[in-house]
Every structure is written in C-alpha cells, then in structure tokens.
Amino acid sequence: MIYLDNNATTPVAPEVLEAMLPFLKNAFGNPSSAHGAGREVRAAVERSRGQVADLLGAGSSREIVFTSCGTESDNWAIYGAAEANPDKRHIVTTRVEHEAVRKPIARLETKGYRVTWLDVDENGALDLDQLHASLTDDTALVSIMMANNETGVLFPAAEIGEIVKERSNALFHVDGVNAAGKVPVRLKEWNIDLFSISAHKFYGPKGVGALFIREEIVLPSFILGGGQENSRRAGTEAVHQIAGMGKAAEIVADLAPMEKARALRDRLEFAILDGIAYASVNGRSDSSSRLPNTSNISFEGLNGEAIMASLNDAGIYVSTGSACHSTSHEGSSVLQAMNVPYSRAMGSIRFSLGRSNTEAEIDAVVNEVHRITAELRAISAAV
Numbered sequence: 001m002i003y004l005d006n007n008a009t010t011p012v013a014p015e016v017l018e019a020m021l022p023f024l025k026n027a028f029g030n031p032s033s034a035h036g037a038g039r040e041v042r043a044a045v046e047r048s049r050g051q052v053a054d055l056l057g058a059g060s061s062r063e064i065v066f067t068s069c070g071t072e073s074d075n076w077a078i079y080g081a082a083e084a085n086p087d088k089r090h091i092v093t094t095r096v097e098h099e100a101v102r103k104p105i106a107r108l109e110t111k112g113y114r115v116t117w118l119d120v121d122e123n124g125a126l127d128l129d130q131l132h133a134s135l136t137d138d139t140a141l142v143s144i145m146m147a148n149n150e151t152g153v154l155f156p157a158a159e160i161g162e163i164v165k166e167r168s169n170a171l172f173h174v175d176g177v178n179a180a181g182k183v184p185v186r187l188k189e190w191n192i193d194l195f196s197i198s199a200h201k202f203y204g205p206k207g208v209g210a211l212f213i214r215e216e217i218v219l220p221s222f223i224l225g226g227g228q229e230n231s232r233r234a235g236t237e238a239v240h241q242i243a244g245m246g247k248a249a250e251i252v253a254d255l256a257p258m259e260k261a262r263a264l265r266d267r268l269e270f271a272i273l274d275g276i277a278y279a280s281v282n283g284r285s286d287s288s289s290r291l292p293n294t295s296n297i298s299f300e301g302l303n304g305e306a307i308m309a310s311l312n313d314a315g316i317y318v319s320t321g322s323a324c325h326s327t328s329h330e331g332s333s334v335l336q337a338m339n340v341p342y343s344r345a346m347g348s349i350r351f352s353l354g355r356s357n358t359e360a361e362i363d364a365v366v367n368e369v370h371r372i373t374a375e376l377r378a379i380s381a382a383v
C-alpha cells in the first residue's frame with residue numbers, strides 16, 4: 001500500500017498510541033475529580049495542552065481548548081464570534097474554505113448576516129486589496145483558512161491578520177486544520193484571535209481537535225454543560241485522545257520530515273508534468289506557496305474518479321479533491337472558484353504526502369500514473 005492521502009487523514013504514530021494506552025487502562029480517572037486518580041489524568045491533559053501550545057507558538061497553554069474535531073473548532077469560532085459581537089452583522093470569508101467553515105457561515109447568511117465571499121485567482125491566491133476593501137466597522141468576523149486542503153495553497157495568515165486589525169475590530173479566525181504540523185505557525189507573533197486544528201491530520205487520533213483562543217478574548221461557549229476546560233467547553237475531556245494529540249503535536253513540531261516530503265512532492269510533480277501530456281498543477285506554480293506535501297494535478301479530458309479507482313487497484317491511495325466530496329460526484333468548489341475549466345477539474349487528483357513516504361514509493365506512483373493515464377487515453381481515443 002502506498003498512502004498519498006495525508007490531507008484526508010494520517011496514521012496514528014506508534015509513539016502516539018503508546019501515549020494514549022495508559023488512559024485506556026489503569027489511568028481512567030476523571031480529570032475533574034479532586035482525588036489522586038483524577039489529578040493524575042489532569043496532569044496529562046495539561047501536559048498535552050502545553051505540547052499543542054508549543055506546536056502553534058501560542059503565548060500560553062491557557063489559550064488552547066480541546067474540542068472533538070476540527071469541524072467543532074471551526075463551528076465554535078464562527079458561531080461564538082457572531083454571538084460575541086451581536087451588533088455587528090457582516091462576515092468576511094473566502095470561496096475556498098472547507099465546509100466546516102462555509103456551512104456555518106452560510107447558515108448565518110440565511111439568518112440575515114451580510115457575507116463577503118472573497119474570490120481567488122486562477123492560481124488559488126487571494127486578492128488582499130479585495131479583503132482590505134471589504135472590512136467595515138460592522139464586520140464581526142473574518143474567517144480565512146491558512147492552507148487549502150485540496151490544492152495546498154497557502155494564504156498569508158500573518159499578513160491578513162495585520163490587514164484585519166488595521167481596518168476593523170473584527171475577530172480573525174483561521175482554519176489551520178491542514179496547516180499545523182506541515183508549516184510553521186507562530187500565533188504569539190501573529191494577529192490571529194482564533195485558530196482551529198485537528199489531531200488526525202498530524203498523526204494523532206481521530207475525534208479530538210483544539211481551538212486556540214487568544215488570551216484576552218472571551219468566546220461564548222458552544223457546548224454547554226459542566227465547567228470543563230476552564231468553563232469554556234463542557235463535557236468530560238477525552239483524556240486518551242488528548243494525550244495522543246499532545247504527543248502528536250510534539251512529534252510534528254519537528255518540521256524536518258516535511259522538507260523531505262517537499263523534495264518528494266517536487267519529484268512527483270516534475271515527473272508527471274514532464275512525462276504526461278495535458279497534465280497541469282492546480283494551485284500556485286511557485287511550489288513554496290503551497291503546503292510542502294500537496295500536489296493537485298489535473299489530467300485534462302480524463303476522469304479523476306477513474307484514475308483514482310485504477311490507482312486504488314494498484315494499492316495506491318489518493319483522492320479527487322477533498323475526501324468529503326469524493327462520494328458526491330460534484331465538481332470541487334475550490335477548483336470552480338479558481339475557474340479551472342470543467343475538462344481539467346473533473347480530471348483532478350490530489351496527492352498528499354506524509355512524513356514517511358520514500359523515493360521508491362514516489363517512483364512507483366509515477367510509473368502507475370503513466371500507465372493508467374495512457375490506458376485511459378487509449379480507451380477514450382477508441383470511443
């Protein structure tokens with residue numbers, strides 16, 4: 001099996017599993033309990049909070065609140081920001097956000113919010129002048145992702161934060177789910193109020209995420225109940241998941257393996273573009289403006305689902321755009337926003353590498369892509 005779908009999810013690292021197991025065995029206390037069994041697990045939760053804060057370059061571990069996933073973090077940031085600023089009725093976001101951002105904002109739009117959906121150009125880049133012009137005193141929230149899950153295109157989060165703060169009092173939320181653990185994040189230095197992450201995107205378990213909430217910000221709770229997480233997110237903490245997330249954050253804070261992934265990604269991309277006619281990359285051509293591990297390639301005139309299925313039969317796992325779309329048979333809204341023509345968008349494949357892919361794997365993938373695309377071209381020429 002060759003796994004090149006790491007933007008959808010990653011395997012749990014062996015050290016992460018080891019870090020989780022004690023909390024599925026003897027260390028079963030409730031972190032809110034005042035006795036020794038509770039205090040033991042409380043210490044583990046706080047250790048993880050520190051590890052996540054370190055990964056994000058946060059000023060304090062108090063700024064990290066554990067949630068159940070990236071989607072919850074995004075929903076909380078959006079609904080919370082709207083509730084925190086009830087007099088403001090304008091939201092700014094982009095056309096290429098993940099559904100976990102797009103759908104809650106679309107719901108607020110149906111409830112009377114005015115939403116500016118910022119465009120991207122054919123390379124997936126934002127027009128910062130359009131952002132600048134959209135901000136008003138009525139803007140409650142700006143929500144802009146850091147790294148696009150489908151194309152890997154990076155938005156300049158720090159620069160956007162400067163623009164938002166210079167022009168408005170809006171809260172600035174960043175969906176960092178596909179950025180954390182792949183590129184440096186420095187929240188202490190950046191003007192970002194809220195930042196979402198999810199452990200399963202960086203070798204942690206599924207079902208646990210976190211929201212960074214800058215210290216001075218009071219965000220109304222989304223999940224109501226007990227006083228857990230400093231009365232910010234109710235529900236007994238999933239200690240084993242949180243312990244795993246902390247360990248994963250510690251591992252991926254070392255970005256050196258991502259530089260290896262970048263070299264392999266460039267090798268894959270070069271070999272495909274050089275050797276296969278009608279292949280082109282979706283997203284900025286300057287590969288350092290993209291995540292180091294991601295390459296979204298269109299094979300014009302071919303069907304991406306057919307390529308993916310043939311690769312699957314060869315034991316190679318990739319995706320056609322976001323995993324969430326892969327059963328809906330609709331074109332990707334990200335590629336649509338980039339004005340990628342239909343004949344290219346429908347033939348797109350996302351390759352997303354991980355920390356442990358090898359050169360031999362990449363060369364094997366290139367060979368299979370050559371073989372499969374040649375076969376599919378021969379079939380379509382014959383009909």
Ligand code: PLP
Pocket residue numbers: 007008069070071072074098100145147148149175176177178198199209
């Ligand atoms: N935001 C982005 C950019 C993502 O890529 C994903 C997952 O695909 C999410 C949010 C949702 O995260 P989770 O799967 O943890 O709910």
